[in-house]
Amino acid sequence: MRVRNRTSRRIAAAGLGCLALALALWAAPAAGETPFPAGDSAEILRKIDAFRAPYPEFFLRVRVTSTENGRIDETALFDAYISGPEKSLIIAREHANRGMKLLYVGGDMWIHLPDTHRPLRITPMQRMMGEASNGDIARLSLTEDYAAEESGLKEVDGASCRRIVLTAVRESAPYHRVVLFVRAENYRAVRAEFYLPSGKLFKTARYEEYKPVEGRLILTKMTISDDLRRGRETTLEYLSFEKRTIPARYFNKNGLVDLAID
Amino acid sequence: MKKALLLMALVVWSRLPSAAWEIRFLGFYRGVYQSFRESIFNPQNACVDFLGLRHGPNYTFTQFAGLSFKALSLDWRIDLSVKAAKSPGARWETDLTVHQLYLQKDLGGRWSLLAGRSIQRWGTGYAFNPTDVIGPAKELNDPDNTEKRAVGNDLLKIEYFGDSFSLALCGLAPPGGWTKPGSEGWRLAFRAYANIRHVDMSWVALFTSGKSPLWGFNFAAVAGDRLEIHGEVGLQKGSYEKYHPASQGELALYSADPVEQVKKADRRIYLQTLLGFTYTFPGNVLWVSEIYHRDQGYSPEDWGRVIEYLSFLGNLGGSVPEDVLLANRCWCLQVFSPNGAMRDYWMNYLQVPLFKKGTLTATHLWNLSDFGFVLIPEAAFAAGDHFTFYLRSYIFQGRTTSEFGSFYQSSVFEAGLRLML
Numbered sequence: 001m002r003v004r005n006r007t008s009r010r011i012a013a014a015g016l017g018c019l020a021l022a023l024a025l026w027a028a029p030a031a032g033e034t035p036f037p038a039g040d041s042a043e044i045l046r047k048i049d050a051f052r053a054p055y056p057e058f059f060l061r062v063r064v065t066s067t068e069n070g071r072i073d074e075t076a077l078f079d080a081y082i083s084g085p086e087k088s089l090i091i092a093r094e095h096a097n098r099g100m101k102l103l104y105v106g107g108d109m110w111i112h113l114p115d116t117h118r119p120l121r122i123t124p125m126q127r128m129m130g131e132a133s134n135g136d137i138a139r140l141s142l143t144e145d146y147a148a149e150e151s152g153l154k155e156v157d158g159a160s161c162r163r164i165v166l167t168a169v170r171e172s173a174p175y176h177r178v179v180l181f182v183r184a185e186n187y188r189a190v191r192a193e194f195y196l197p198s199g200k201l202f203k204t205a206r207y208e209e210y211k212p213v214e215g216r217l218i219l220t221k222m223t224i225s226d227d228l229r230r231g232r233e234t235t236l237e238y239l240s241f242e243k244r245t246i247p248a249r250y251f252n253k254n255g256l257v258d259l260a261i262d
Numbered sequence: 263m264k265k266a267l268l269l270m271a272l273v274v275w276s277r278l279p280s281a282a283w284e285i286r287f288l289g290f291y292r293g294v295y296q297s298f299r300e301s302i303f304n305p306q307n308a309c310v311d312f313l314g315l316r317h318g319p320n321y322t323f324t325q326f327a328g329l330s331f332k333a334l335s336l337d338w339r340i341d342l343s344v345k346a347a348k349s350p351g352a353r354w355e356t357d358l359t360v361h362q363l364y365l366q367k368d369l370g371g372r373w374s375l376l377a378g379r380s381i382q383r384w385g386t387g388y389a390f391n392p393t394d395v396i397g398p399a400k401e402l403n404d405p406d407n408t409e410k411r412a413v414g415n416d417l418l419k420i421e422y423f424g425d426s427f428s429l430a431l432c433g434l435a436p437p438g439g440w441t442k443p444g445s446e447g448w449r450l451a452f453r454a455y456a457n458i459r460h461v462d463m464s465w466v467a468l469f470t471s472g473k474s475p476l477w478g479f480n481f482a483a484v485a486g487d488r489l490e491i492h493g494e495v496g497l498q499k500g501s502y503e504k505y506h507p508a509s510q511g512e513l514a515l516y517s518a519d520p521v522e523q524v525k526k527a528d529r530r531i532y533l534q535t536l537l538g539f540t541y542t543f544p545g546n547v548l549w550v551s552e553i554y555h556r557d558q559g560y561s562p563e564d565w566g567r568v569i570e571y572l573s574f575l576g577n578l579g580g581s582v583p584e585d586v587l588l589a590n591r592c593w594c595l596q597v598f599s600p601n602g603a604m605r606d607y608w609m610n611y612l613q614v615p616l617f618k619k620g621t622l623t624a625t626h627l628w629n630l631s632d633f634g635f636v637l638i639p640e641a642a643f644a645a646g647d648h649f650t651f652y653l654r655s656y657i658f659q660g661r662t663t664s665e666f667g668s669f670y671q672s673s674v675f676e677a678g679l680r681l682m683l
Contacts, residue, residue: 095647098284099284099286105426105457106460108457108460108462108484113406113408114286115288115406115407115408116383116406116407116408117381117382117383117397117406117407117412118383118384118385118406121386121462121482121483121484121490121492122484122490123484123486123487123488123489123490123540123542245371247371247372247423248371248372248423248424248425249368249372249374249421249423249428251425252423252424252426252427252428253455253457253462254421254423254428254430254453254455255374255421255423255428257382257383258337258339258364258366258374258376258380260330260331260332260337260338260339260366
């Protein structure tokens, strides 16, 4: 359980964690490939998620850059293996935390630290510690964690947007309430606001860049700003997508320890 | 054996494609100062002399290299370390250790085969693991082996991975070295794991030739945002630990071997249990707490008999052969094993981040039978991504007849530098 340099590792773990649920978000089923439950909420989420996952199962490389008042504070590179809406494995590629793995399966999370020999079950707060809070926003698994409700139109960044209120339906959902602004014509996300249970605005995410992958527009860059600590931002750049068949052991906690890194 | 392993490693290394490997260097450079005390186990520092320990600083420089790569359609892992150590009044001694050396093959996406020397951890507990049936012994100050002192077992493991479960079967060679497969010391271990309703559950079994099977169960789960709970249970008929015959009320004055497996033919079930949690406070403060019980340990009555016997030996003075005295007193080195000598313990671990680069930790192990304890405080400060400086101490306290209060070390101070590349 205990690790050396645990603080820095937990920070990085949180960095990984930030990706994990988000990557569950990435892992949301590609449009037209998986049936969704009927209902307005599910339909809204299906439309939003269609801009996030190019394949049902894929590999993704992510560059995360943290800045403070415009100055780069920290960068990190992660590999992510995604399978469906409920499974993601994130592996740190750089610096002291190289080889750290974070597994997310259906709301449960485990971390494996490279100098240890067993994966640890971690709590939601552990995964949100340290600098993690930046990326943590990106871990939203919309389809599994939230119920959606439209509540009018608003102009955001020059675009006419639908205002979607997301309310957590699963205990493991990282945030209690999210307000998402999506383009009115196609539900492409433009901005998201994340609120604490007290109602205070916590974080804001800007969905900045979409590029075509397999003939569909897919989110490739987003920036998250900290509304409680002004000047702090984290940018996630999704560098590459590869369609892959991923072995089952990648998504089993007992498979992490001996897993060789590509 | 080591030379053969190294040669094999070099052959494989020479065939590596340039981009398919990952290497990790760790360095541990430490100076240790031990304070000794006389006790019922260590009269006139007899144990200290027997072990060749001296007052003064000890230095250890360990360089560890972990290499993983893909070659010959297999995943390879090699963990080696070179250690140089110097004790007061002694020369430098060096040692090469192969901690892990295994190859692994994924078979069809769901099966995995692993062969070689590997460290396998099957338990869920932090400090104690009744179900860690094939892992090397833990160290209280470093249960996760981040300082790379543990050495794996030579084994062959096949594992099947389902969507939310896995099954593992493992054959292990004897710890002391290879013998004819199936002969004494060979072990077979099995683990069935499943995540059921968000709870990790594992059932384990260990079959060893000449011993009764060991059965175990462990779990880990998360409750709410901040609490992780874990537990383990291990069951075995008879005890295969060594006991001082005096603890059983037997006369053992001139026993050449002062510890014996006196309970291995016992028909009763010996139980080990562990229940613990990890709680995360605001500010990243982490608290791990565990209660551990083992039937195999000495009861307070057993312990009292051993103390009484050793007192008797000490009072005989020169009438008992010196080697018998020493042997009887030095059995305490086996007693103070990572599992503890007695039956009930309470472990607490606290970790407090200090600014951005520092960490304060404290590990406290309390013997609930005699209320002696060992306390391990540590302060660590990171310098960049690659260096961490730390100060650590081990403090053994308790009544003079208690487990920790009678240990031959009263305190240990350690200063070290960790390098990570």
